[in-house]
Amino acid sequence: MNFEPCTILYKYQENQRYFAQIAGGLEEEGAKELTQLGGKKASPIYRGIYFNASNAALYRINYQSRLITRVLAPLIEFDCHSDRYLYKMARDMDWSELLTPQSTFAVFATVSQSKITHSKFAALRLKDAIVDKFRDETGERPSIDRRDPDVWLNLHINQNKAVISLDTSGGSLHRRGYRKESVKAPMQETVAAAAVRMSGWDGTTPLYDPFCGSGTLLCEALMHYADVPAGYLRPTFGFERMPDFNPMAWQQVKEEADAAIKPVPEGLFYGSDRDHETISFARMNCNGLPGGEQIACTVSDFQYVTIPEGSTIICNPPYGLRMGQADQMSELYKSIGDFFKQKCKGSTAYVYYGNREWIKHLGLRTSWKKPLVNGQLDGRLVKYEMY
DSSP: OOOSOOOSOOHHHHHOEEEEEOOTTOHHHHHHHHHHTTOEEEEEETTEEEEEOOHHHHHHHHHHOSSOSEEEEEEEEEEOSSHHHHHHHHHHSOGGGTOOTTOEEEEEEEEESSSOOOHHHHHHHHHHHHHHHHHHHHSOOOEEOSSSOSEEEEEEEETTEEEEEEETTSSOTTOOSOOSSOOSSOOOHHHHHHHHHHHTOOSSSOEEETTOTTSHHHHHHHHHHHTOOTTTTOSOOGGGGSTTOOHHHHHHHHHHHHHTOOOOOTTSEEEEESOHHHHHHHHHHHHTSTTGGGOEEEEOOGGGOOOOTTOEEEEOOOOOOOTTOHHHHHHHHHHHHHHHHHHOTTOEEEEEESSGGGGGGSOSOOSEEEEEEETTEEEEEEEEEOO
16 A cells, blocks of 8 residues: 555545444443544434544544444445445446555445345445456456455445445454453453443552453453553554555554553452453453553452452443343342442442343442443443442
8 A cells, every 4th residue: 555645535535524333322422532532523323423533533543442343434425226326336436545456355334214225235236346346447356355354345325325434443443452362252342441431430449350251341441541542452453544544643643642551550450250261361361461460360259259448340240041040140140239238348339231130130229320232232331339
């Protein structure tokens, strides 16, 4: 990819306006975070935020945002009442500033309230247009790679209006890079980051996760405390493929963010889980981050751990339910409630429920409940204060 000035004026270049995808319920928090990172005119909608940003702010948001899933840069917008017209418009575009015949790319699409009704079919038509364009002009074609392409493209069709965008993130930002090993159905990184942010924890109290699993909440809490950029371990970003990418501005953004990383003191982060292999995963994942060796992860059932008085507890207890396990799950959550009452006096707990059914089984008065979506789970983050 060369860094000559862009000759084609794409839609995002006309107004420096972008679209950030985000989990439902986090739109307002996400807009605040975008503004803190240099975004302007943040306008939340359902599961998304429109915002303006300079090149440097766009790079900073992708590198440091903990809540955003990905950021899209609109390339072209047009009326689209048929797949033939979609193909024609995409075929007429000059893709040479974004792709070469040696590149790999992938298309993800969403359609709603439109004559084109299937997202996979819409994505296929866009893919065909790009491939046919290259094949006719060069005799070669870029390849499809749905796992780790050079370029991610997004197609969004709503009410017969189509927008083709470049994914400036280069794949979902929840993939931080520290999770080398994982338990089954782990908490998504952006959701864990949201739980830490919503708790208001600021590092003045010890933080404990008695159901730490492979350590996602602990890692996100450490990154929050130490100002480790969310994208610290990501090797590349989609914005590096933008035709007007400014490598010097990106280098400055990265250096400034990395220079702000704080040391992590001993005795601030604690995690435990009753499974030996799970704790080995947690230690491996935590140690991949700056200061991660200061997170104390131990093998223990939650009922036998000692919580320092005045701690902040943030956790995501098991919520899956197999046939015939309702009584066991009910007893588990009752035990968690007893544990909070008896062993966590003076502490504050924030419990994420992927299944809201179990909130009433804990047996404690809640201080507040806030929606927090984790993939397909319409979960809740619930605060408890143990006096």
